[in-house]
Amino acid sequence: MRARWWAVLPVAAVVAVWGVGGYLSTSPTDRQDYRKTAVRSAQSAYNAVGTARLAGRARLDGRLPGPYVTSTLDDARAALAGAAKRFAGTAPPDEPSAALQARLHPLLTSADVALGRLERATEEGDTAATRAAVDALEPVAAGLSGFVEEHR
Amino acid sequence: MPLLIGFDLLDRQIVDRDGTPVGKVDDVELAPGPDGIPYVAALLTGQQALGARFGGALGRWITATAARLDTHRLGPRRIGYELVARVDSAVHLSVRREVLAAPALERWLDEHLIGRIPGADHAA
Amino acid sequence: MKRLLAITLGILTAIGGFVDIGDIVSTSEAGSRFGLAHAWVLVVGVIGICVYAEMAGRVATVSTRPVFDLVRERLGPRVALVNLLGSYLITLMTLAAEIGGVALALQLLSGAPYLLWVPLVALVLWLALWRAKFETLERIFGLGGLTLVVLLVAVLWLHPPVAALRHQAFSLAPPAGENWPTYWFMAIALFASAMTPYEVFFFSSGAVEEGWSARDLVISRVNVFLGFPLGGLLAFGFLATSAIVFQPGGIQVDTLGQAVLPAGLAFGKIGLALLILGVFAATFGAAMETGLSAGYTVAQYLGWSWGKLLRPRQAARFHTVVLVGILLAVAALLTTIDPVQLTEYMLIFSAVVLPLTYLPILVVANDRGYLGDRVNGRLANAFGVVYLIIVVAAAVAAIPLMVMTGMGG
Numbered sequence A: 001m002r003a004r005w006w007a008v009l010p011v012a013a014v015v016a017v018w019g020v021g022g023y024l025s026t027s028p029t030d031r032q033d034y035r036k037t038a039v040r041s042a043q044s045a046y047n048a049v050g051t052a053r054l055a056g057r058a059r060l061d062g063r064l065p066g067p068y069v070t071s072t073l074d075d076a077r078a079a080l081a082g083a084a085k086r087f088a089g090t091a092p093p094d095e096p097s098a099a100l101q102a103r104l105h106p107l108l109t110s111a112d113v114a115l116g117r118l119e120r121a122t123e124e125g126d127t128a129a130t131r132a133a134v135d136a137l138e139p140v141a142a143g144l145s146g147f148v149e150e151h152r
Numbered sequence B: 001m002p003l004l005i006g007f008d009l010l011d012r013q014i015v016d017r018d019g020t021p022v023g024k025v026d027d028v029e030l031a032p033g034p035d036g037i038p039y040v041a042a043l044l045t046g047q048q049a050l051g052a053r054f055g056g057a058l059g060r061w062i063t064a065t066a067a068r069l070d071t072h073r074l075g076p077r078r079i080g081y082e083l084v085a086r087v088d089s090a091v092h093l094s095v096r097r098e099v100l101a102a103p104a105l106e107r108w109l110d111e112h113l114i115g116r117i118p119g120a121d122h123a124a
Numbered sequence C: 001m002k003r004l005l006a007i008t009l010g011i012l013t014a015i016g017g018f019v020d021i022g023d024i025v026s027t028s029e030a031g032s033r034f035g036l037a038h039a040w041v042l043v044v045g046v047i048g049i050c051v052y053a054e055m056a057g058r059v060a061t062v063s064t065r066p067v068f069d070l071v072r073e074r075l076g077p078r079v080a081l082v083n084l085l086g087s088y089l090i091t092l093m094t095l096a097a098e099i100g101g102v103a104l105a106l107q108l109l110s111g112a113p114y115l116l117w118v119p120l121v122a123l124v125l126w127l128a129l130w131r132a133k134f135e136t137l138e139r140i141f142g143l144g145g146l147t148l149v150v151l152l153v154a155v156l157w158l159h160p161p162v163a164a165l166r167h168q169a170f171s172l173a174p175p176a177g178e179n180w181p182t183y184w185f186m187a188i189a190l191f192a193s194a195m196t197p198y199e200v201f202f203f204s205s206g207a208v209e210e211g212w213s214a215r216d217l218v219i220s221r222v223n224v225f226l227g228f229p230l231g232g233l234l235a236f237g238f239l240a241t242s243a244i245v246f247q248p249g250g251i252q253v254d255t256l257g258q259a260v261l262p263a264g265l266a267f268g269k270i271g272l273a274l275l276i277l278g279v280f281a282a283t284f285g286a287a288m289e290t291g292l293s294a295g296y297t298v299a300q301y302l303g304w305s306w307g308k309l310l311r312p313r314q315a316a317r318f319h320t321v322v323l324v325g326i327l328l329a330v331a332a333l334l335t336t337i338d339p340v341q342l343t344e345y346m347l348i349f350s351a352v353v354l355p356l357t358y359l360p361i362l363v364v365a366n367d368r369g370y371l372g373d374r375v376n377g378r379l380a381n382a383f384g385v386v387y388l389i390i391v392v393a394a395a396v397a398a399i400p401l402m403v404m405t406g407m408g409g
Helices: A002-026 A031-060 A066-088 A095-124 A127-151 B005-009 B047-054 B056-069 B104-112 C008-018 C021-034 C039-063 C067-110 C114-131 C134-157 C162-171 C180-194 C197-209 C214-245 C256-302 C312-334 C339-364 C368-374 C378-405
Strands: B013-015 B021-024 B027-032 B038-045 B077-080 B084-087 B091-093
Touching: A002 B056, A031 A066, A031 A095, A031 A127, A031 C256, A066 A095, A066 C067, A066 C256, A095 A127, B005 B038, B021 B038, B021 B077, B021 C256, B027 B047, B047 B056, B047 C067, B056 B104, B104 C312, C008 C039, C008 C134, C008 C180, C008 C197, C008 C214, C008 C256, C021 C067, C021 C180, C021 C214, C021 C256, C021 C339, C039 C067, C039 C162, C039 C180, C039 C197, C039 C214, C039 C339, C039 C368, C039 C378, C067 C114, C067 C197, C067 C256, C067 C312, C067 C339, C114 C256, C114 C312, C134 C197, C134 C214, C134 C256, C162 C214, C180 C214, C180 C339, C180 C378, C197 C214, C197 C256, C197 C339, C214 C256, C256 C312, C339 C378
Parallel strands: B013 B091
Antiparallel strands: B013 B021, B027 B038, B038 B077, B084 B091
16 A cells, blocks of 8 residues: 555656646746746847857957867857747737837847857858957847846 | 664675675564574575565565566575674675575676676676 | 875765766856855855765775665665665766766867767766776876866956955845846755765765775775865856856856856966866766766665676676666767756756755764764764755755746746
């Protein structure tokens, strides 16, 4: 009889976790949730852009080896893509949320474009292009961090 | 010196004369002494004995899994208490572990897997 | 020299415990988000692991019984089985993460994707555990991990804003823009990473393997009281450099590449290469530690022969568990699961099972049947009890905080 109890407890725990998780994942997002998702995505994008800026600048100073820069920029783009995907996967529930989406969406797009430019420039070893790409990251970073500050 | 079986004996590590692990005291076998007071006749070790002590569905499963490897139906490994030299933080036997029957799982894995890998005969 | 090398067990254990891949990334994340506000957790964690590793080492040297023997003897086979399953699962998850971590370090050095490195790393790891001498491994990877010291020098080199850092370190509160649940979530993760159970499994089993006896009690203590603070100090290097480089800009760290960037900023290519080599040694050391610990726990619970002093054929079951563990870890990694995320979960789950490991150690360390007159003194017991309370509190709070903060997000 006691052995049965041992079996029941974990099963009950798993069922409870799945139940709660299932409820949370299907319940419709409200404005607050949407805002949180947007801020999270913006923060991830900002982290990626900020890291790329640091790495790009250090690369220009000759402080970082090529393979390291390649793989760091790769990580940054992957993180950005993940954030954009998460954001795109949530539909804005109301009018103010749609306005939020209209602000963040172009920021994410320009972040992706700017990161792509930097990645290409470093791969080709083009110093002038790398410098331009690093400079181009600055307004994107400022836009993203402004978004995070404003809506957190 | 009287031992508390539950506290001093059960679940202790059994080691051979050289200190090499032999098994756990998964259960004990009691026999009535001449004066009617039961004494420990043997230590039982191995997953068959452990499963029996667990009881319940889990215990039955452990015992059944262990018994499947025990092709000769010998039951749990039994170590006569006369082989016990002393009991402290471990149960020390007076013999080397090669003298005892090898556990079924160890023998099977040795024959079919580990023993076939180059270098299995040399200590690192 | 020989005496100096006798402390490599403690160094390796501590480095594998404090600066394995999960700790590197989560410590750096804490630094990038909270500055030095978690520095006290490292101190608390170092003292805690010292207290319990000292007890475990004392029991192992005096009675030659490693920790998992005690777990089963004192908790009984049923509760010990729960601990075994929990600890084994955590150790296995960590093993997978560490193999991934070694591969990630190789990716940073070579540029080739880490998944390509995984099978190779696993093979070398298995060969090392199958053939190499315990002492040799200890020395190579324990001492190799010491190149992480470059990060501590980097702290000074990066022009630290001393006043701001001091303020963070003594405020014990989250900075603006961060909240308390996340702060505590990270604190528990860092505490659990300092006290991960595989450290005491590995250290006590290593002590038995090295044949330490009651006479070597001093060596055991020196190992503990030098090794673990050193590990904590190296972890502090990651915390502080991230606090200096990333926190002012509000950039959050969540990859290994970011975590090692400060060394490059401070010392250029050579500094970065040194740090990555240190990460390689530390994660490989942690992979050995977890790979062996998986075998130790199962073998010690069931009473099987274990260890590297025996010929593999004499410990066929132990070596099978180690081999299967490595294969499972590789299989898990090849599903392209993120090794860093894996350890973040691992840290929280390990907080939950910690009490089941540390309670038996405390009980046995007071048992004259094992230790004679080497039982705990008042000081060791006072610390032991206080830490047991902390460990239980962390275990209770871990899961609710994880759900509340969505993994610290």
